[in-house]
Amino acid sequence: MEYVYAAMLLHSAETEIDEKAVTAVLKAAGVSADSARVKALVASLSGVDIAEAMATAVAAPAAAAPVAAAAGSSDAAPAAEEEEEDEDDGGGFEGLGSLFG
Numbered sequence: 001m002e003y004v005y006a007a008m009l010l011h012s013a014e015t016e017i018d019e020k021a022v023t024a025v026l027k028a029a030g031v032s033a034d035s036a037r038v039k040a041l042v043a044s045l046s047g048v049d050i051a052e053a054m055a056t057a058v059a060a061p062a063a064a065a066p067v068a069a070a071a072g073s074s075d076a077a078p079a080a081e082e083e084e085e086d087e088d089d090g091g092g093f094e095g096l097g098s099l100f101g
Helices: 002-012 019-028 035-045 050-074 079-087 094-100
Strands: none
Touching (some): 002 019, 002 050
16 A cells, blocks of 8 residues: 555656656555555556546545435435444545555
């Protein structure tokens, strides 16, 4: 997960996401960088619009909320399902995990 955070930090800083930069961020955070994982991350991000991917990941759960509320208006949803949704506090980035490996 640290590798994904490093890439997101570099993206936020508007810095090119390359092996050297990711490794530097990881080392600054006290993480021993695995060069194979760094290479895989950088390769998987080539050609990916990170801003669009993040916006899509955040917008998808927000767009689903009104649909779920409308569906739930006819039948009351079980409390157990609501608790499961509350416990999953992924911050809307569930899809990014598969994107970054």
